[in-house]
Amino acid sequence: MANYGPLEDKLVVLIGGGGFLGTHVAEELLRRGARLRVADRHPEKAWNLRPLAQLGQLQFARCNVTNRRSVEAAMQGADAAVYLVGAFNGDLVALQARGAGWAAEAAAANRAGSFVYVSALGADPQSDSRYAATKGEGEGLVRAAFPQATVVRPSVLFGEEDRFLNLFARYIRDLPAVPVFGARSQLQPLWVNDAAEAIANALAAPVGHGGKTYELAGPEAMTVLDLNRRIAAAQDRDRAFLAVPDALAGLFAALPLTPMNKDQWKLLKRGSVPSGMLPGLKQLGITARPLGLFLDRWMIRFRKNGRFGGKKDPAGTSPTALRFPVHQGRGEDLR
Numbered sequence: 001m002a003n004y005g006p007l008e009d010k011l012v013v014l015i016g017g018g019g020f021l022g023t024h025v026a027e028e029l030l031r032r033g034a035r036l037r038v039a040d041r042h043p044e045k046a047w048n049l050r051p052l053a054q055l056g057q058l059q060f061a062r063c064n065v066t067n068r069r070s071v072e073a074a075m076q077g078a079d080a081a082v083y084l085v086g087a088f089n090g091d092l093v094a095l096q097a098r099g100a101g102w103a104a105e106a107a108a109a110n111r112a113g114s115f116v117y118v119s120a121l122g123a124d125p126q127s128d129s130r131y132a133a134t135k136g137e138g139e140g141l142v143r144a145a146f147p148q149a150t151v152v153r154p155s156v157l158f159g160e161e162d163r164f165l166n167l168f169a170r171y172i173r174d175l176p177a178v179p180v181f182g183a184r185s186q187l188q189p190l191w192v193n194d195a196a197e198a199i200a201n202a203l204a205a206p207v208g209h210g211g212k213t214y215e216l217a218g219p220e221a222m223t224v225l226d227l228n229r230r231i232a233a234a235q236d237r238d239r240a241f242l243a244v245p246d247a248l249a250g251l252f253a254a255l256p257l258t259p260m261n262k263d264q265w266k267l268l269k270r271g272s273v274p275s276g277m278l279p280g281l282k283q284l285g286i287t288a289r290p291l292g293l294f295l296d297r298w299m300i301r302f303r304k305n306g307r308f309g310g311k312k313d314p315a316g317t318s319p320t321a322l323r324f325p326v327h328q329g330r331g332e333d334l335r
Contacts, residue, residue: 004033006204010113013037013078015063015071015103016085018045021118021157024196025082027052032200039063039074065099066091075106080114080203083142088264092134101141108146114206115149116199117142121215121272123153129266139213148210150202152195155217155272158291159192160298165231167259172232172239173302181252181260183225183243186271188217191289198284209284215274216281219288224268230291234299 012029014022018040026036026049036058038046043060050058063074065085075081083100100117107115117138122129125136142149158165171178198216202209222230225241232239244252246269252258253265260268274280281288300307 004031007080007200008033009035010079011035011037011077012203013039013075013081015039015065015074015081015083015099017082018043019084019086020159020162021154021192021195022046022082022084023049024159024192025084025199026058028193028196028200029203030057032204034080035059037061037074037078041065065103066094068102071099071102072106075103075110075112078107078110078112080112081107082116082118082199082203083138084118086118086120086131086135088131088261092130093137096131096134097137097141100138101145104142104145104149112146114203114210115142115146116202117149117151118199119151119153119213121153121155121217121274122267122270130263131267143211148206150206150209150211151213152199152202153213153215153274153278154195155188155190155215155274157192157195158189158294160294162192164189165295165298168228168231169235169299169302172228172235172237175239177240177242178228178232179242179244180225180228181244181249181265182246182268182271183223183241185224185268186221186273187224187227188219188221188273189227189291190216190218191291191294194218194281194286194288198281198286201284201286213278214280214284215276215278216284217272217274217288218290220290220292221273230295231299234295235302236304 007029012034014026014036016022017026017038023046026038029036030052039061041064043062061074064070081103083103085095085099087095104115119135119139122132123135123139125133125140127133139151156164195216225243228241249265253260253262
């Protein structure tokens with residue numbers, strides 16, 4: 001029989017496992033032979049994982065992290081756990097801090113071997129950003145309850161189904177002139193699969209990684225404006241980009257029903273790059289893959305004629321010669 005490693009047949013609980021990062025962590029852990037319990041307010045979001053699991057390998061539990069008993073019930077029998085809950089709205093103290101502390105206490109009570117708390121770059125309990133402050137508070141509560149917990153602070157995550165690249169991509173597809181907020185802010189986007197693998201590695205080796213904090217970021221630093229230009233190029237579109245002045249961006253973020261709230265604007269303005277003072281992906285055994293490895297392929301569905309209106313390759317091959325590519329994304333935009 002195959003030997004999957006130290007997580008084989010261990011029960012790993014993913015609190016908030018139905019989200020974007022959580023489902024990718026689940027896929028990685030299933031590949032390693034772990035038994036999973038996806039605990040989420042809406043666990044049905046992760047039902048697409050079922051075909052990837054062996055019989056009895058995957059459980060789903062409805063969990064409300066603002067209720068201590070709900071968290072404790074989800075953590076019953078856990079050999080390891082990851083707390084993945086993150087939000088920009090609602091009671092962030094309850095969601096990102098207090099719930100994480102309860103989960104860590106339950107992990108300790110169940111004598112779990114490892115616990116990972118997913119924080120964020122810039123987490124600091126003294127921050128004027130509610131998001132960053134409550135992530136920082138969560139780190140403290142987790143460490144108080146489970147001293148050998150591993151804290152990971154990822155940069156902004158990207159993936160084919162994310163709400164990050166795809167948001168920019170839709171604006172670039174639909175608008176001839178695209179406003180850019182925080183145009184000069186620096187980002188180091190991280191591929192979600194690299195983040196998932198790093199978390200799994202931390203879970204699998206608590207002796208080496210427990211009690212430490214890691215900053216997780218991709219290999220390419222870029223400004224928000226640069227990112228938008230790269231997306232437009234991948235869509236084969238010529239767009240005008242308008243850098244929105246910070247004062248105007250702040251007013252926009254303060255309005256109701258906009259796609260960015262005041263807290264998100266604070267975070268965007270500061271950027272998302274590692275401090276360089278903490279260990280990173282290399283120490284977790286990961287070589288991060290760059291955005292450029294994926295962007296052209298993912299943007300095919302946003303091009304004017306989908307895969308039939310593709311860009312010429314560097315050798316000058318015409319789009320007609322590439323009319324029937326394999327695995328070129330999940331759909332086309334035939335506008």
